[in-house]
Amino acid sequence: MPGIVVDRLCIDFPLYHGQSRSLKRQVGKTLARFAPSSPSAHLMHDLRERTIVSVLREISFTLNSGERLGLIGSNGAGKTTLLRALAGIYEPVAGRVQLDGTMRTLLDSSLGMNPELTGRENIRLKGRYEGLSRQQIERIEQDVQDFAELGPYMDMPMKVYSAGMSVRLAFGLATASSPQILLMDEWFLAGDGVFMNKAKARLEELVQQAEILVLSTHQPKIMRQWCTRVIWLENGHIRMDGTPDEVLDVYLEEAG
Ligand SMILES: Nc1ncnc2c1ncn2[C@@H]1O[C@H](COP(=O)(O)OP(=O)(O)OP(=O)(O)O)[C@@H](O)[C@H]1O
Structure with missing residues (x-):
């Protein structure tokens, strides 16, 4: 437990x-x-x-x-x-x-991304670091791609992303799989507009699935x-x- x-x-x-x-x-x-x-x-x-x-x-x-x-x-x-x-x-x-x-943390926007790597490479690297299987990583990759809607930027180094693009990718990845314990800072509730509405819906789902939340x-x-x-x-x-x-x-x- x-x-x-x-x-x-x-x-x-x-x-x-x-x-x-x-x-x-x-x-x-x-x-x-x-x-x-x-x-x-x-x-x-x-x-x-x-x-x-x-x-x-x-x-x-x-x-x-x-x-x-x-x-x-x-x-x-x-x-x-x-x-x-x-x-x-x-x-x-x-x-x-x-x-x-x-445990998963949603504490700051960078979320440990490497700017030299593409969005896709960052996703794969993180998945491997967390010991996920190839199928799990592929599923997450697809999920983040659909959520972040970055098109061809998925395969470009993150250093060429705008701030908003980095946020979409980092947020999509951080919320792609549900942990038992979720630690979350206010930052993730900030902002408005179409993306934020979409982000809030995704966040709510994650919060409901987590067994323990600290916010x-x-x-x-x-x-x-x-x-x-x-x-x-x-x-x-x-x-x-x-x-x-x-x-x-x-x-x-x-x-x-
Ligand atoms: N690395 C650090 N070195 C020195 N002082 C720090 C460091 N990190 C935080 N502090 C100090 O610790 C105190 C608490 O900071 P913290 O960021 O935890 O507050 P908070 O409750 O989250 O505030 P806020 O609502 O403004 O985000 C502050 O006085 C801050 O200046």
Whole structure:
């Protein structure tokens, strides 16, 4: 059974900056005028006197099959960092993350594509990397080709694609097969127009098929529609964890 366990997870980033100590002093001075929970609380020194941004602190939760979690919080609260930690992109400085099940991420538009290769070659490479059979790769190739509607560009290097073309291909590929665990950032809900309507329909299908969803978005409507649970992050802590209605009602009231 797929599942996610996050246990006292902490994520820090060292600030590699020649002036990082004076940077901290400067930022601290500026932000001290704002609320005590302002982001200045994130900045601290480690044992070697380097400035550290402490982004996630002691985050714990468990997700079981069937749970669809929405992450909400103001800019800089730590939502993307948490998604990246779940995806294994960031290593915890303390605590642990355990994921059981096949996982796919829809976190940024590039999705690890090689610009020197054609769209088709990128699809094949990714398929082989994921250990798929030839038939599976051929099926995905056809599916992406139909979805992205790139015509002859499918066989041209991606470096000659327009930004929109790259998005079509990357999105089509990322949503071509359904994982047990789907990690998704708001970026994939942005945009409008004909392509986005088509993309949303495809995304909805994928979300319905995934056994566990973790979605970061600033759109409460989407959250109430897609999620069974919401975690509100505030300055790297869990402020509230409950049903979408419970959390969003308080969150939206506070946001004014
Ligand atoms: N690589 C990094 N190095 C230093 N600080 C970082 C790094 N990545 C993120 N941060 C900091 O971590 C904090 C949380 O960032 P994160 O992107 O997770 O927030 P978020 O909740 O997703 O925000 P938003 O809603 O604006 O996307 C921010 O203060 C950000 O500046």
